[in-house]
Amino acid sequence: MNDDQLLRYSRHILLPEIGIEGQQRLCASRAVLIGAGGLGSPIALYLASAGVGRITLCDGDKVDLTNLQRQIVHRTESIGKDKTQSARTTLTSINPEVEVVALTERVAEERIRALAADADVVIDASDNFATRHAINRACVEHRTPLVSGAAVRFDGQVAVFDLRRDDAPCYACLFPEAGENEDMPCAVMGVFAPITGIIGTIQAAEALKLLLGIGELLNGRLLLIDALTMDLRTIRLKKDPACPVCSVR
Ligand SMILES: [Zn+2]
Numbered sequence: 283m284n285d286d287q288l289l290r291y292s293r294h295i296l297l298p299e300i301g302i303e304g305q306q307r308l309c310a311s312r313a314v315l316i317g318a319g320g321l322g323s324p325i326a327l328y329l330a331s332a333g334v335g336r337i338t339l340c341d342g343d344k345v346d347l348t349n350l351q352r353q354i355v356h357r358t359e360s361i362g363k364d365k366t367q368s369a370r371t372t373l374t375s376i377n378p379e380v381e382v383v384a385l386t387e388r389v390a391e392e393r394i395r396a397l398a399a400d401a402d403v404v405i406d407a408s409d410n411f412a413t414r415h416a417i418n419r420a421c422v423e424h425r426t427p428l429v430s431g432a433a434v435r436f437d438g439q440v441a442v443f444d445l446r447r448d449d450a451p452c453y454a455c456l457f458p459e460a461g462e463n464e465d466m467p468c469a470v471m472g473v474f475a476p477i478t479g480i481i482g483t484i485q486a487a488e489a490l491k492l493l494l495g496i497g498e499l500l501n502g503r504l505l506l507i508d509a510l511t512m513d514l515r516t517i518r519l520k521k522d523p524a525c526p527v528c529s530v531r
Contacts, residue, residue: 287309305333308493313329315337321433327354330382337383391416394420402427406429422445425446428453430443433478437509438509439506441503458522
């Protein structure tokens with residue numbers, strides 16, 4: 283590490299759990315982030331500022347005026363531009379040391395499988411069940427750890443699926459693909475701006491811990507947050523032995 287890097291990351295390096303070795307590990311890590319919206323914004327900001335070496339960012343949308351209330355990686359002057367390019371500009375201005383790969387597309391099954399195969403962690407900040415299940419299938423197939431989050435109205439949830447472990451449940455153990463899970467888009471339901479920041483920031487923290495191999499992950503646990511009451515609850519998740527996605531691998 284050069285002098286600038288030692289200064290840039292000094293407050294991480296000071297932590298005995300991270301140190302120079304941990305920081306170098308982050309700098310050599312590859313993260314895939316699906317979604318550059320409300321959750322993806324704080325996730326991308328923290329991964330980039332913390333020096334995660336390569337961040338692959340996938341989103342097919344363009345920045346809209348209605349996004350700016352919570353999607354803090356984007357700026358008013360970016361309205362009409364691709365979210366991935368807009369985010370890339372912000373991230374690179376914060377930390378030019380990191381490589382930001384911008385994939386301007388709604389991720390399809392094939393693409394997400396290739397991405398999961400070449401990532402240390404996949405972070406799901408998407409907004410619909412079809413994409414979440416496609417991401418989960420790809421992560422199960424390649425045993426890539428998955429950090430999953432969702433937020434709508436005043437409610438949010440986070441879970442980690444450490445699919446490197448045989449006993450880890452997967453997203454489909456929690457929400458079966460055949461289940462009656464209806465998408466609840468923020469455009470219809472509304473969303474309290476900071477809940478996306480709270481959930482996204484927890485996702486970023488879990489992803490960084492996972493890359494560093496420190497602490498205890500939210501693996502096999504679902505954290506539920508109600509921002510109206512600030513009640514936090516954790517539910518234990520069990521691997522479903524009959525799960526059609528992870529029980530057959
Ligand atoms: Zn499963």
